Amino acid sequence: MNSELFKEIGFTQRETKVYLALIELGTTTIGPLTIKTKLQASKVYETLEKLQEKGMSSFVMVSKTKHFQASDPKEILNILDEKKRLFKDIVEELKRKQQSTQTKQTVIVHEGFNAFKSLFNRLADDLDSKDYYFAFAFKNEYHSNATKIFLSNFHNKLKEKKIKDFAIAHTSVKHNIKNTYKSNTNIKIRFTNNETPLGIIIVKDKIINLIWGDRPTAIEITSEQIHTQYKKFFEELWKQSKE
Numbered sequence: 342m343n344s345e346l347f348k349e350i351g352f353t354q355r356e357t358k359v360y361l362a363l364i365e366l367g368t369t370t371i372g373p374l375t376i377k378t379k380l381q382a383s384k385v386y387e388t389l390e391k392l393q394e395k396g397m398s399s400f401v402m403v404s405k406t407k408h409f410q411a412s413d414p415k416e417i418l419n420i421l422d423e424k425k426r427l428f429k430d431i432v433e434e435l436k437r438k439q440q441s442t443q444t445k446q447t448v449i450v451h452e453g454f455n456a457f458k459s460l461f462n463r464l465a466d467d468l469d470s471k472d473y474y475f476a477f478a479f480k481n482e483y484h485s486n487a488t489k490i491f492l493s494n495f496h497n498k499l500k501e502k503k504i505k506d507f508a509i510a511h512t513s514v515k516h517n518i519k520n521t522y523k524s525n526t527n528i529k530i531r532f533t534n535n536e537t538p539l540g541i542i543i544v545k546d547k548i549i550n551l552i553w554g555d556r557p558t559a560i561e562i563t564s565e566q567i568h569t570q571y572k573k574f575f576e577e578l579w580k581q582s583k584e
Contacts, residue, residue: 350420351395355380359388360397363411368401370408395420446564457557458491464544465498474499475543475575478510478518478530479553488553489521500527509533509575509582531582543571 347357355378362377363369374385389409392398396416400407451460468474479488499506506528510518515532522528540551548571550560 350417350424353388353391355384355388356391356395356397359385360392360411363392363398363409364414368408368410370406374409446566447562449561449563451559451561452556454557457559460549460559460561461491461495464542465495465502468499468502468504468544470503472545473505473507473543475572476508477538477541477575478508478514479540479551480511480514493521493525496522496525496528500525503527507531507575507579509537509578511537531579531584533578533582535578535581537578538571541571543568543575 344357344361347360348354352360358378358380359374362374366373366377371382371385374380374389375382378385380388389398389400393400396419397412398409399412400409402408451457464474496506504527508518508528508530510530510532512532512534518530518532522530538550540553542549542551546565546568547561547563548568549562552558552560
């Protein structure tokens with residue numbers, strides 16, 4: 342067992358040692374615990390009190406002697422859930438502060454595959470069924486299996502959240518586009534012979550320009566004015582395009 346993981350839920354090394362000893366010994370008195378942990382009795386008592394405060398141990402009196410026992414290991418999951426709830430509140434507060442200080446127009450460059458992936462994960466998390474995802478598709482990039490898999494998986498996440506998912510592509514890549522998204526029934530795709538911007542995403546108050554290659558890059562522009570212009574252009578071209 343990797344006892345180091347107990348640090349992740351706030352256990353000290355001594356608390357971990359005593360708790361694992363309780364698990365192995367079952368209900369026990371202080372003597373066997375000191376032998377098992379190789380700690381002084383005073384340190385064991387002190388640690389048991391800390392574990393009791395965490396809800397991870399308890400005791401019963403038998404003939405005026407304390408018998409200690411470990412709490413159900415499932416309590417660890419409750420500790421994790423509580424920490425997750427607390428951090429969720431912190432994250433929400435940090436997001437509110439960040440949004441209050443952000444300017445109305447920003448440009449962020451996400452360079453490298455991990456940054457690229459993180460951006461798409463954030464998009465999938467932030468969008469919900471009331472939102473939309475409009476995209477001007479790539480051209481040559483659909484020859485890459487890595488691109489196909491990445492984009493197909495992302496659009497499947499949009500499908501799970503029932504997000505309005507529209508894309509416009511050039512007719513020259515119709516076969517590759519349809520093949521890429523053949524398993525996705527959510528995305529609506531239309532094709533045009535007109536030249537369009539390539540790799541452009543339109544969501545909420547921003548547009549994202551994607552550049553795929555050996556080092557994928559995404560340029561995220563937050564601007565209500567630019568977003569409105571692109572969205573209007575997309576919707577007008579959508580009406581003219583064909584399935």
